[in-house]
Amino acid sequence: MRQKYHGCLDQFSILYHAVVFEGWANEADIEIYYDDTRLNVSLTPVKRPDLVPLFGKEAEGWGFAACATLPTKEIDRTKFKLRLNQGIPSANNELFNTALVPADKVFAQMVNTFIAAVAQKPDPSLLEIGSRARSGNTYRDWFPEKLDYVGIDVHAGPNVDVVGDAHHLSRYVDRRFDFMFSISVFEHLLMPWKVALEMNKTLNDGGQALIISHPSWPLHEVPWDFFRFSKDSWHGIFNVHTGFRVVDAQYQFQASIVPVYSNAPHLDNMSTFPTYLLSGCLVEKTGPPQVAWEAEASAVYDLNYSHE
Incomplete structure (x- = not known):
């Protein structure tokens, strides 16, 4: 019937x-x-x-x-x-x-691919960049209970094992990991390409990293809100020059940008054009980097991040 x-x-x-x-x-x-x-x-x-x-x-x-x-x-x-x-x-x-758009499902598949890779690796080790449990939230339940996990954050707090600036990751972490991941951190990095080079120093050959940030999002935790990333922009950070390849890159959560006041012709139909709230990439270390970036990030801007 x-x-x-x-x-x-x-x-x-x-x-x-x-x-x-x-x-x-x-x-x-x-x-x-x-x-x-x-x-x-x-x-x-x-x-x-x-x-x-x-x-x-x-x-x-x-x-x-x-x-x-x-x-x-x-x-x-x-x-x-x-x-x-x-x-x-x-x-x-x-x-x-x-009301789920196809991009959401493909993004979830990318995340699940990373989670499965960690679970299938014998005795895996993982470094989380920006691990502090804001409001008590962590992502530890994504991964096996016996995971060799280390969390680094610019501030001490719950779920933080090492306090340090990701721009100089190798100063604070003197070992290598099988996996790395970071969620909603890269937009707060003054020099994300330098962090990619530091990740290369502390990731095993063939190791993978899952990085999630924002192509669109309201300004937050200012003045330490520096970048937005399209899914294609990850290729500019993780590439042969920094010693990586992008395995996958996707969007999640389709959105619209709505001007508070449409006082110019090019703003009239802005809300009809798509954007997304999350973009992410799954990357793999392919070898040593071909470039170096020795700049001290804190010499360029005050990175005394103070948001709790």
Whole structure:
């Protein structure tokens, strides 16, 4: 028997005091609630010719774009409930989780490839760059319990074994590792290419590293917020000159950039162009570097990072 109700949520974005969402549904009867309060929805039909091959000609009219104002800016995503039609209500946010772009899945595959490589290595050793457990969060549960793990951070704190500046990693770590990884750190490095050279000194030949940072993200922990990285930019840091090759590079979490005030023509449609919140790369050490960069990073800028 053919299923009566069909629908999908393609976008769900929170912007200031509004929520904007798009998708499609047959027999659409859209309701959205926040904290059990029904919101007033403004709805616009959107043609969806992409649905015709699956559901027939009538499906071209199933698309919608909608927005609703919110009672507060302090939003808790778990308090939303959404119904597309009588047959597709949200249950524990399962409906929201259907709005996954392919890039998210490919990014997860890259991360899982690294995690599997660590797990399959006999007696693996791993160095985490920027390991301090901010708000108690660590990534130790990604890896085997018996992992030979060392965490380095510019500040002492939970999950930190070595205190030191990654720009001069080899001064603080006098051994080599099978693996390295770093999450949301490279944007805070004044000279990330120098850190790549230091990683080369402390990574075994054939060793791998997983590096995750941001192509787009609000300014944070300023004034120590220096860079944004597209997935292609990793090739400029990890290459034959620094003694690496990029095995994979991907994006995660598609996003939009929305000007606070569109007061110039080139800003009018900026939100329609894609960007991403995360980019990452899986790299492998191929040999010694062909270049050197002996500059003292702290001589260029005050790197007395003080954010706790």
